[in-house]
Amino acid sequence: MKPVIVVHGGAGRIFKEREEGCRAGVARAALRGYAVLKQGGSAVDAVEEAVRSMEDDPHFNAGCGSVLNEKGEVEMDAIIMDGKNLDSGAVSAVKCIANPIKLARLVMEKTKHMLLTDHGAHLFAQAMGIPEIPGEKLITERSRERWKKNLEPDSNPEEFQKDLGTVGAVAIDSEGNVACATSTGGLSNKMIGRVGDTACIGSGGYADNHSGATSTTGHGESIMKVVLARLILYHMEQGMSPEVAADTALDYMKTRVGGLGGVIVVNKAGEWAARFSTKQMSWATVKDDNLHYGIYAGEKHIKSVDEALASEREGF
Numbered sequence: 378m379k380p381v382i383v384v385h386g387g388a389g390r391i392f393k394e395r396e397e398g399c400r401a402g403v404a405r406a407a408l409r410g411y412a413v414l415k416q417g418g419s420a421v422d423a424v425e426e427a428v429r430s431m432e433d434d435p436h437f438n439a440g441c442g443s444v445l446n447e448k449g450e451v452e453m454d455a456i457i458m459d460g461k462n463l464d465s466g467a468v469s470a471v472k473c474i475a476n477p478i479k480l481a482r483l484v485m486e487k488t489k490h491m492l493l494t495d496h497g498a499h500l501f502a503q504a505m506g507i508p509e510i511p512g513e514k515l516i517t518e519r520s521r522e523r524w525k526k527n528l529e530p531d532s533n534p535e536e537f538q539k540d541l542g543t544v545g546a547v548a549i550d551s552e553g554n555v556a557c558a559t560s561t562g563g564l565s566n567k568m569i570g571r572v573g574d575t576a577c578i579g580s581g582g583y584a585d586n587h588s589g590a591t592s593t594t595g596h597g598e599s600i601m602k603v604v605l606a607r608l609i610l611y612h613m614e615q616g617m618s619p620e621v622a623a624d625t626a627l628d629y630m631k632t633r634v635g636g637l638g639g640v641i642v643v644n645k646a647g648e649w650a651a652r653f654s655t656k657q658m659s660w661a662t663v664k665d666d667n668l669h670y671g672i673y674a675g676e677k678h679i680k681s682v683d684e685a686l687a688s689e690r691e692g693f
């Protein structure tokens with residue numbers, strides 16, 4: 378099986394000043410994940426690596442760069458799933474941790490549980506030797522400004538959620554195993570303790586070697602109502618291609634509950650799709666040693682991996 382990785386950096390509006398950073402960030406993440414697959418790493422290793430790269434990138438709403446809750450704090454959700462055995466691990470409402478996706482993987486591999494939240498997740502992180510970092514280190518100038526603006530009495534709540542940037546990855550490795558990973562700071566100025574789709578299995582992601590893997594982004598409450606990730610795999614089980622399955626599920630979410638979002642999908646044959654009902658979604662994929670990426674509907678740049686790695690060294 379030829380390895381494939383697909384990543385997203387969030388569906389929604391992407392403001393002009395963030396466009397280039399998002400293109401470069403998703404391309405870099407896809408290249409990192411692909412390098413893991415080429416060296417014989419598993420699909421789980423690859424999606425963790427790709428998501429970690431975007432958590433460390435302040436352009437995205439995950440890890441450093443996460444949006445703030447109503448109290449001005451970061452609270453993050455993340456999930457990872459292994460399509461070989463349907464094992465999965467998630468964390469919700471975690472603060473002061475650089476890479477929630479790493480902690481989600483440890484929940485999957487080192488506990489008998491699937492989701493740890495808030496205080497318990499932090500106790501587990503301590504027990505696993507994951508360092509706590511000051512919350513301030515995850516907060517960018519941009520997210521603080523945005524939080525403050527949202528608190529102004531004449532602010533428009535519709536504008537709050539326009540330019541977020543949840544991150545996710547799906548992959549198939551040379552043995553035909555699939556995996557997914559998703560990580561987010563959630564919605565801006567959300568209530569304290571709000572947990573979104575990202576931490577919920579079947580909503581923020583799902584992976585099953587029998588059909589494929591998907592990672593989702595968009596309005597979390599809508600995604601949870603239709604259990605978007607599992608719905609896409611169901612459509613593929615019924616014979617749809619990744620692209621048709623993604624569009625059918627996104628259409629259903631729009632007409633049934635009025636929600637918009639985006640998804641990345643890979644099926645067990647290594648066919649992939651990056652689809653969205655929002656105006657934009659940053660995405661990238663590497664297959665057959667070629668990188669494809671874009672952020673607008675219909676936009677697709679193609680470069681060989683060697684060409685892309687050279688331009689990455691020059692700053693993309």
Ligand SMILES: COC(=O)C[C@H](N)C(=O)O
Binds near residue numbers: 563575
């Ligand atoms: C693009 O924004 C998101 O994906 C937010 C995320 N789905 C949440 O609701 O927590």
